[in-house]
Amino acid sequence: MPGKILNYYAGGNTARGFHNLFSSNLQGLQRLFILKGGPGTGKSTLMKELGKRWAELGYDLEYIHCGSDNGSIDGVIIPALQVGIVDGTAPHVIEPEAPGAIEEYVNLGEAWDHSKLAPRTADIQRISASIRECYQQAYETFAAALRIHDEWEKPYIANLDFTKANVLTAELIESLFAGRKGTGEGLAKHRFLGAATPKGPVDFIQNLTEELPHRYFLKGRPGSGKSTLLKKLAAHAEQNGFAVEVYHCGFDPNSLDMVIVRELGWAIFDSTAPHEHFPDRDGDRVIDMYERIITPGTDEVYADEIAAISKRYKEAMNVATGHLAQAKALHDELEAIYIDSMDYSIVDDLRERIHEQIALRAKAKQPVQED
Numbered sequence: 001m002p003g004k005i006l007n008y009y010a011g012g013n014t015a016r017g018f019h020n021l022f023s024s025n026l027q028g029l030q031r032l033f034i035l036k037g038g039p040g041t042g043k044s045t046l047m048k049e050l051g052k053r054w055a056e057l058g059y060d061l062e063y064i065h066c067g068s069d070n071g072s073i074d075g076v077i078i079p080a081l082q083v084g085i086v087d088g089t090a091p092h093v094i095e096p097e098a099p100g101a102i103e104e105y106v107n108l109g110e111a112w113d114h115s116k117l118a119p120r121t122a123d124i125q126r127i128s129a130s131i132r133e134c135y136q137q138a139y140e141t142f143a144a145a146l147r148i149h150d151e152w153e154k155p156y157i158a159n160l161d162f163t164k165a166n167v168l169t170a171e172l173i174e175s176l177f178a179g180r181k182g183t184g185e186g187l188a189k190h191r192f193l194g195a196a197t198p199k200g201p202v203d204f205i206q207n208l209t210e211e212l213p214h215r216y217f218l219k220g221r222p223g224s225g226k227s228t229l230l231k232k233l234a235a236h237a238e239q240n241g242f243a244v245e246v247y248h249c250g251f252d253p254n255s256l257d258m259v260i261v262r263e264l265g266w267a268i269f270d271s272t273a274p275h276e277h278f279p280d281r282d283g284d285r286v287i288d289m290y291e292r293i294i295t296p297g298t299d300e301v302y303a304d305e306i307a308a309i310s311k312r313y314k315e316a317m318n319v320a321t322g323h324l325a326q327a328k329a330l331h332d333e334l335e336a337i338y339i340d341s342m343d344y345s346i347v348d349d350l351r352e353r354i355h356e357q358i359a360l361r362a363k364a365k366q367p368v369q370e371d
Contacts, residue, residue: 153223
């Protein structure tokens, strides 16, 4: 039976610039292949091909997706083998902790024909500079959108009953944990459940929660305390010995969107736009923060103000997404230059070398493992 694939992001284009959570998800790995090479060198394809092969052998995988390219991945992890393969180029540069012992650089640039690239130097530099400018414009526009979002939160924060919020938090801690302790030392892995991409917001909530019997959908408004509640639940889980998956907001990484404790079989997440989902199976429950802790009638009192803020916010987000789309189009131009200079048979050889090393590790851990 093919292995299951867990999908998430470990880096994101956010209102605070590019935010990197890779190191949190690489902790505990005993073998890490760090791919180097420019655009178009086949890093994502290499990782997908290896991932497909090991999934077909029955291993569960984690795919780390690329927020800047909807069709690419930035990494693949085989948890059972404690092996990872990641794109180690900017903006998610990965520094090895035990070079040679754990981490190994794999340079796909070996497959370049430098004689074909050299005449295109000016084009490469021009396009690269334009890509950097697009990202800078995207980050500045996301930052402006965050300031608008802060305006949106103010009327709800002003009408939030903090006593009721604390009661709700205590109720959920009692319900979700019931005084139980975890079987480990408390390990948190920080990720993004979704991202702002060139095609707009994308999330993997359904994939991340499909194996869990209990899902809690947090509904509410900006500023209604969803992230604060999630932070308290994550801290409680970690302090009590549970392995906890902490999913940050792809727009504002200082906020949280979801917490999962698989040992207890539950996920609780912000289920409002742009990642709005609705209960569709047994074990799903809605928790409406607006109804529980916000002064009744707040929506109506501030309706005109909120409508104007919402409009400005959506406009800013659309502009920022446009900058990401332009960066992707330019990146495709840059890839085309490198693709023309590549000898992919060399990349194939590098892929097979990685596969063979993983296979050796698999045989050492599980002697009856066929390649």
